[in-house]
Amino acid sequence: MPTSSPTVAKPDELALAAFTLFSTRGIAGVNMDAIAAGAGVTKGSLYWHYSSKKEVVLAACGVYYRQWREAITAATEQSTGAFAKVEAAVEYSVRSCLLDDANRVFTMEIVAQALYDQDVRVSWAGFLDEAERYFLGLAHRAVGAGELECDDVDSAVSVMFSAMEGIKQISLFRPQSCAPESELRIRAQLLSLLGTPVPGRPGKASKA
Template sequence: MTTNTSAKPDELAAAAFALFSTRGIAGVNMDEIAAGAGVTKGSLYWHYASKKEVVLAACNLYYRVWRNQIEGAIAGHERLADQLEAAVAYSVRSCLLDDANRVFTTEIVAMSLYDAEVRASWTGFLDETERFFLGLTHRAVGAREFRCDDVDRAVDLMLAAMEGIKQIALFRPQICLPENEQRTCRRLMSLLGERLLVPAG
């Protein structure tokens, strides 16, 4: 096998993510991460001193991809209600229907039970996600494109429902099949509130 001694940290994190999302975090060691990235173990340790550092790097990569892609998902929509629907639809596809993302984030939640650093990392991402949906929902309500009596409570409920669906998928994988995407989106949107018709002109 050819080794890549100049691999960048993100490339190493991406290789680790691929392994973690198919074999679990506990089931992968540093030798396997190095092999998956096509580097020597020494090259991997040059960037990351421990497996936990690799895990946190994979988390940060996941967060950055989410941030960029959800912004891209709403960018083509002028109306705020359309942006909100697009953000929910992206979240369903990314967090629930994408097997690799769903497995990886479930692993991170499980690891967070006993690892304070991983828990703090995931908490920061959850806080960012909450701020994103709170801001977007408040703006849609303020523009009279969306009706929601209690935005804070509605966003909390919607995000909790998404996490619940992710957990249920461990036992009922059919809930995250592509054919259920539209129904899941409608149900999550209904937790946020009701879209209002905007008068023309």
């Protein structure tokens, strides 16, 4: 055990370096030496914060979750109207989860890892539950405000999440399904699963 803390390498910086490597090489293709090198620190500095690769994987997930919370909040808070916030959340999700190559690869790597590791599975399941609750809140508020018609919000949000995961998996075999030119089509398809927007609702993304 080390007797003093190294002066370099903050935990989140190491986790972010690991995220970058996992997104390009895959989790199985990255070892602790590669993570330390990618972060520009010694292996001892890496082990000061994380005792195993599994801990690094979970930490990389934690960084991803925090970035998602910050980014989706920023994407929706400037929209006016309840349904406009739903639109903004879907737009962000398509760009981040499907069109962003690094995020898409990382999340698929985590899903694959979760097949064999219960801790990773529990971590990712918790994040999915959080994301689904976020969308449920937005959709329920849109229905309550009379800006969205949907008979069963809970089922609609569940179907939308399933569709997003399906698009992500299909992109392995049909890369064009997550190409930038597919963004508008994907957004329209996902929004249609949530219900029917009411005409005359407030617009989206007003800036002071």
